């Protein structure tokens with residue numbers, strides 16, 4: 366499988382340096398970034414090509430892995446899918462706009478392309494998907510991050526946001542992909558609380574789900590990426606796992 370990377374920052378670096386040295390049938394050869402130097406650095410590391418023309422990348426790959434920004438998804442996803450090329454999207458917040466979601470779904474269907482949204486920085490999405498249409502009554506997310514991760518200069522714990530996921534993604538577009546992912550997985554606007562906490566050095570996500578099946582809670586305490594403290598290591602690892610799963614014969618925990 367030939368892969369091109371859109372957005373050559375923290376996530377792309379972890380994915381590329383993990384995948385490229387292995388013999389796994391995944392060739393990450395093309396790199397695009399609005400900052401060409403970042404694309405060139407990663408291309409050099411991977412022995413690939415940095416492109417200035419996005420179309421050149423799409424024309425040469427089977428799948429584009431987006432790890433850039435919600436704006437990049439809005440700009441490039443239609444072009445990628447119209448060419449019948451698949452996508453992995455990390456900036457999942459872009460899909461909280463239902464009109465955009467439906468437009469992308471239609472373009473992908475019309476062109477026989479697939480859009481994959483990795484589980485990212487959380488665990489528990491398998492359970493949420495399983496119960497989504499079977500009496501799921503309540504889903505909530507509490508996200509707790511350090512001031513550095515949230516880009517705040519605050520020295521005491523404070524609730525920054527309490528409300529619906531659709532509002533949270535507007536206020537914290539680069540920080541709340543997790544809320545968007547859960548909402549899309551269970552097709553509802555979930556309840557979200559975002560807390561800035563100077564006493565934590567991890568990005569903590571607690572999910573609670575209740576319904577006819579019973580109840581579950583998951584708590585993920587992620588180390589932030591050194592290259593970008595807003596981003597958790599687990600987010601990159603989940604994309605690596607997804608990429609490798611395309612070559613698996615037996616899949617578990619889907």
Ligand SMILES: NC(=O)c1ccc[n+]([C@@H]2O[C@H](COP(=O)([O-])OP(=O)(O)OC[C@H]3O[C@@H](n4cnc5c(N)ncnc54)[C@H](O)[C@@H]3O)[C@@H](O)[C@H]2O)c1
Pocket residue numbers: 371372373374375376377397398399400403432433434435436437440455456457483484485486487538539540542543546592593595596597600
């Ligand atoms: N799904 C999840 O759980 C999850 C978790 C963490 C981060 N993310 C998202 O993944 C994305 C990447 O995260 P990161 O930590 O690697 O970010 P980063 O800031 O380290 O890297 C992003 C790179 O993309 C480039 N870029 C941004 N907008 C672009 C555009 N329009 N066109 C071309 N290049 C562009 C930047 O120049 C930068 O090099 C972010 O949107 C982030 O919110 C998702």
